[in-house]
Amino acid sequence: MEFSIAGLWLAIISFFLLYYVVSDGLGLGVGILCLFSGKEGDRKVMMESLGYTWHTSQTWLVVVGGLLFGAFPLFYSILFSALYIPAVLMLLGLVFRGVSIDFHEHSRSKRFWAMGFGAGSLVAALAQGLLLGGLLAGIDVRGGRFVGTVWDWANPFSFLVCLSVVTGYVTLGCNFLILKAEGDLQNRTFPKAIVFSALTLVLSAALFLWANLRYPHALEKWLSSPDLFYVAPATVLAGLGFVMLFRSLIRRREAAPLFWNAAAVALGFLALSISLYPQMIPHALSPVTISEAAASHRTLIFMLVVTGILIPVMVFYTTYTYRAFRGKVRA
Amino acid sequence: METLFDHVMLSRLQFAFTAMFHILWPVLTIGLSLFIVLMEVMWLRSRNEVYFRQARFWTRLFILNFAVGVVSGIPMEFQFGTNWSGFSETGGDIFGHLLGFEATMAFMLEAAFMGIMVWGWKRVSPPMHLFATSMVALGSSLSAFWIMTANAWMQTPAGGIFDKGRFVAASNFGPIFNSDMPWAVSHMWVACLEVTVFVVGGISAWYLFRGRKVNFFLKSFKAVVIAAILITPLQIYLGDGSGRMVAETQPTKLGAMESHWRTNPPGEGASWNLVAWPNRSKQDNDWAITIPNGLSLLITRSLTGQVKGLRDFPKEDQPPILLPFYSFRIMMGLGFLFFFLTLWTLWAWRKGRLKSAVVSGQKKLLFSWMAAVPLSYLAVETGWIAREVGRQPWIIYGVMRTSEAASPLPAYTVGSSLLIFAGIYTVLFILFLLFAWYIVYKGPEALE
Numbered sequence A: 001m002e003f004s005i006a007g008l009w010l011a012i013i014s015f016f017l018l019y020y021v022v023s024d025g026l027g028l029g030v031g032i033l034c035l036f037s038g039k040e041g042d043r044k045v046m047m048e049s050l051g052y053t054w055h056t057s058q059t060w061l062v063v064v065g066g067l068l069f070g071a072f073p074l075f076y077s078i079l080f081s082a083l084y085i086p087a088v089l090m091l092l093g094l095v096f097r098g099v100s101i102d103f104h105e106h107s108r109s110k111r112f113w114a115m116g117f118g119a120g121s122l123v124a125a126l127a128q129g130l131l132l133g134g135l136l137a138g139i140d141v142r143g144g145r146f147v148g149t150v151w152d153w154a155n156p157f158s159f160l161v162c163l164s165v166v167t168g169y170v171t172l173g174c175n176f177l178i179l180k181a182e183g184d185l186q187n188r189t190f191p192k193a194i195v196f197s198a199l200t201l202v203l204s205a206a207l208f209l210w211a212n213l214r215y216p217h218a219l220e221k222w223l224s225s226p227d228l229f230y231v232a233p234a235t236v237l238a239g240l241g242f243v244m245l246f247r248s249l250i251r252r253r254e255a256a257p258l259f260w261n262a263a264a265v266a267l268g269f270l271a272l273s274i275s276l277y278p279q280m281i282p283h284a285l286s287p288v289t290i291s292e293a294a295a296s297h298r299t300l301i302f303m304l305v306v307t308g309i310l311i312p313v314m315v316f317y318t319t320y321t322y323r324a325f326r327g328k329v330r331a
Numbered sequence B: 001m002e003t004l005f006d007h008v009m010l011s012r013l014q015f016a017f018t019a020m021f022h023i024l025w026p027v028l029t030i031g032l033s034l035f036i037v038l039m040e041v042m043w044l045r046s047r048n049e050v051y052f053r054q055a056r057f058w059t060r061l062f063i064l065n066f067a068v069g070v071v072s073g074i075p076m077e078f079q080f081g082t083n084w085s086g087f088s089e090t091g092g093d094i095f096g097h098l099l100g101f102e103a104t105m106a107f108m109l110e111a112a113f114m115g116i117m118v119w120g121w122k123r124v125s126p127p128m129h130l131f132a133t134s135m136v137a138l139g140s141s142l143s144a145f146w147i148m149t150a151n152a153w154m155q156t157p158a159g160g161i162f163d164k165g166r167f168v169a170a171s172n173f174g175p176i177f178n179s180d181m182p183w184a185v186s187h188m189w190v191a192c193l194e195v196t197v198f199v200v201g202g203i204s205a206w207y208l209f210r211g212r213k214v215n216f217f218l219k220s221f222k223a224v225v226i227a228a229i230l231i232t233p234l235q236i237y238l239g240d241g242s243g244r245m246v247a248e249t250q251p252t253k254l255g256a257m258e259s260h261w262r263t264n265p266p267g268e269g270a271s272w273n274l275v276a277w278p279n280r281s282k283q284d285n286d287w288a289i290t291i292p293n294g295l296s297l298l299i300t301r302s303l304t305g306q307v308k309g310l311r312d313f314p315k316e317d318q319p320p321i322l323l324p325f326y327s328f329r330i331m332m333g334l335g336f337l338f339f340f341l342t343l344w345t346l347w348a349w350r351k352g353r354l355k356s357a358v359v360s361g362q363k364k365l366l367f368s369w370m371a372a373v374p375l376s377y378l379a380v381e382t383g384w385i386a387r388e389v390g391r392q393p394w395i396i397y398g399v400m401r402t403s404e405a406a407s408p409l410p411a412y413t414v415g416s417s418l419l420i421f422a423g424i425y426t427v428l429f430i431l432f433l434l435f436a437w438y439i440v441y442k443g444p445e446a447l448e
Helices: A005-035 A040-051 A054-071 A073-082 A084-106 A110-136 A156-180 A183-214 A216-220 A228-250 A256-276 A297-324 B007-022 B024-046 B049-082 B085-119 B126-155 B181-210 B214-249 B251-258 B294-300 B322-350 B363-391 B411-442
Strands: A279-281 B160-163 B166-169 B272-279 B284-291 B394-396
Touching: A005 A040, A005 A054, A005 A110, A005 A156, A005 A256, A005 A297, A040 A084, A040 A110, A040 A156, A040 A183, A054 A073, A054 A084, A054 A297, A054 B049, A054 B085, A073 A084, A073 A110, A073 A279, A073 B049, A073 B085, A084 A110, A084 B049, A084 B411, A110 A156, A156 A183, A156 A256, A183 A216, A183 A228, A183 A256, A216 A256, A228 A256, A297 B085, A297 B166, B007 B024, B007 B049, B007 B363, B007 B411, B024 B049, B024 B126, B024 B181, B024 B214, B024 B363, B049 B085, B049 B214, B049 B411, B085 B126, B085 B166, B085 B394, B126 B181, B126 B363, B126 B394, B181 B214, B181 B363, B214 B251, B214 B294, B214 B322, B251 B322, B251 B363, B272 B294, B272 B322, B322 B363
Parallel strands: none
Antiparallel strands: B160 B166, B272 B284
16 A cells, blocks of 8 residues: 555545544434434433534534545545435435524424434434445446446445444444433433444444455455555454443443444444555446545645644644533433 | 426526525624624623623524524535536536635634534633634634635636646646635625624614614614625625626626627727616617616726627527626615615714614614615625626636536436425525524523
8 A cells, every 4th residue: 555645635534534423423323312212301411412512523524525525526526426316315314403403492392303303313324324335335437427327326235334324323322322411311321322332343244244245356455465464453453442342331431432432433444445445436347546536636735735734723623612512411 | 498407407406596595694604703703892891791692692593594504505515526526527626625625724613613602601701702703703704715716716717727637726826816716705705794784783673663672772783884884885896896807707797797799899888788688599689778888987997998798709608698687787786775775874873863762763764774684685696696697608617618517417316306405495494584583583681
């Protein structure tokens, strides 16, 4: 894996994407839990636990979108036009979720808007799962143009990815609630978190296996040095992340489950990315590589200088705002 | 009629609809955040609680407006990928990184400090709160800067070069400092301030009209009247500058905005069409009420200056004319109307008619301010229609045609998403009005 500016950009964007997936994924997960919660008090804690920060979390999606558009214009144009239906569904889900949180504050029909928040979260989570699934299942690109149909994403492989993503989000949501809630709600969340963590582990292991069988170049990495020394440790560490997650849940720790969950997600993502490298849009016959999808050298460098200055500033002030709202939420 | 309902037209309609919906919210976010900053500064300086209550009251409206703006903004960014893949592929090297700067530099700043601004009153000190509010205001204005820079680049594309079918950056700052950028950014930013002046003024006028909370709302009313003295004439000046930039860089758009067909021969002036009925197939106006030499005077500041007409360009390079022509007239007319409303208000103020004991009697004046609320939004929308429809048939003026830019999607797919967006946004709009009405009707809270 030789160094390139495009590769560096992919790493930066992946980092932000992961940050989004964890910080907003837990929000979407809490939303889905909200949909299946019977108690007004629980729903209130759930919505308030997100109240202050969901908006910042969601903004990372806009950051990822903007950077992806600038650094990988070809990828951006192919991904979202080929996966038009999941993409539009995600946007609609996010619109609905956002206004539901907003209107929930002002309206007297709290139940209705809490349900709207849940439904929007579920639609957005499903759609994000299908976006990732559609990408991982492979997009048919010939000569820089998408040549498939708008329904190509509807296949068993991408449905499995979608299911893993949604289950993963619910797991993150449970672990976040353990951190933010207390008493009865927290107690009831522990067993849920264990069940969903187990489900996530099974589904993502199946997904990882299937992806390796689907793409010969991924499987070959297990058989050749030095690729093996990248892909094997990442996979093992991801597994270890899950072990630590279960350990912390069984020991009823408050903050550790969310931490290990995030670590497992990040390492799993890393393992999968290494497997598929250097294809950015994987496809058995006509993959698009990272360098093909990238913007011009000048743009990549210019963006690197500007974002290089901005990233420390962004990290500083987002940390500050998270700190301002730390602590438990009470019903 | 296949061109009416093909995927290009449907994608255009979807983008137009979602953009026209989206722009309603950020204009107020940008202006109102600055207004709230001003109130917090006044409060910290004078410790007069009325400013604190002002900040709290307008913040409630602000957050409601902000949320709809954010959620309707996300589809804007992603639609470049979903519906305009040709554009994203060809122009993304430049346009994409400008949007990337907007997200990292501006949007994130605004979003991160938003929580503190709205819910942080008890969690941080008042000066820190003022800092957070200022960062929200800075973030939203920076956001406007980058979005307008990117849009201006589509009007006057600079700093790009074709390389293997992609229009890529040939310089770092060339695309940013394109010729339309200073006018586009300033005209839009001042439009945000102007809308805010009339929203704050209109809501205050409603209270004054009914004689409720007169002292509180007289304060906000007078504050925006003072702002209007600067803003309304400044916007006319900036509009004039923008128009002359269009004449210089986008002659087909100017031709459409003015329904101007024939380049005036040397020594003769181009007349200005007050109203007209353009006829594309005749390449002329069916009828027009004109002011001789008016257009030459407006554009070149001389009675006989040359203004290029649409006939100088092939038909396939001409934009639609009716929509830019009348949108432009509505926007311009409203700009002058707002200026006259400001003058009228100043005159009433001078005559002592804005004193708290008598202001409720100024029914006509106050009613005009209430009417200015929707009209100020109308001015923004019609300005955008003239700007974007006038750029057609280009998506990047002179570089790429809109028809080449659309994703090759089946028409039924785009049609369905357009209908769903239309349905959801309509419901959203109605709900927003209901909740906004609830906030406004309830009025400022007494101090805890």
